[in-house]
Amino acid sequence: MVAVVDGDTIDVDTGAGAQRVRIIGIDTPEIGRGGKTDECFAQEARAMLDELIYRSDVELIADPTQADVDRYGRLLRHVHHEGHSVALTLIKTGAGYEYTYGAAYDGQDAHRTAQDAAERDRRGLWAACATGGVR
Template sequence: MKKLSALLLSLSLIFTAIPAYNNNTYAEVSKTITKEIDLTTQYEVTNIFDGDTIAIKIDGEEQRIRLLQIDTPEVNHKDIKKSIPMALKATEFTSNFVKDKKITLEFDKEQKDQYGRWLAYVYVDGKCLNEELVKNGFAKVVKYGENTKKYDDYKKIEKELREKKIGIWKDIKANYPSNNKSQQNTKQQSNTQKTTQANNTKAVTKTDNASNTNTAQSKIKGNKKTKVYHVPSGAYYNKVSDENAVYFDTEEDAKKAGYRASER
């Protein structure tokens, strides 16, 4: 409990200076930045948002860096105390990894995402933060757009941790609850669609049956046993059993088939 309290305190200090994240604002800011990130330049980390998102400054503008190929549990920025413990631990790991250090960046196919964040592999003294987060059980491996340079290598590392249930893999559902909700919603939508389709099928079948019944009832009905035909308004029209019933479009057709008209 003491460890968790200390962790919350240290992280609250990290997050105190973090402004609210507005996707549109950062997308717009990224468009106005003329100076591209230099791969050989070392940068100081100015903010840590969670295990897989940090920030650096270029020409006085804070630029977010989204670590490629990985996804750490999300921190609850509205109430840090309600955050998943592994989200806080992943953030602390990233904080310790870059603390008082300069970082360098490596890109893949795409340099930015739709939110204007830089997509990169982050290095400190030749060590890759992305890879270390996976190795230490703080992140799962994900494909991020068309960036797949290190995907297969990370997947091999992840496989071993998943089998040994290390870190996030001890309880993957608890560490990524939003994924569970998404899957549940997809399942519910699928079930709803199936129910709707089934109801529609029943409705169509019912309509077809009713249509067939209405069509049959508008015809002349003959009794195969008695060779008597009945008009729809006749007293005995509905008394002819389905087994003995035969239908004609007109009275003339019934007469031609050897049937005589009912007296009632």
């Protein structure tokens, strides 16, 4: 079972207990916490991920090019739902950006192509945000 934290982070109930997972290959606008203001399209990105996978089963796939956990202790995983990459689906809709941390990852080229198409077609944050989605 999955609970959505924000557009690129989920909590997954595993046999070993709850695990926080940072989805590889995508970065979404930050939700303001502690009195800070949300970045443009943060709530929409979270809602899109929520609609896609909330309370569903997902497949977590480690990537040997990436660390097992990030600096915050979150598992770094590709997340698939019904056989499809969640990150790629979100990038295609304009909910987030292709994100590379350190080393190239499996699927990076597809993510970059999807981002280029979303930006060109002005989907999601590429249309909604004053900066045109540029971070």
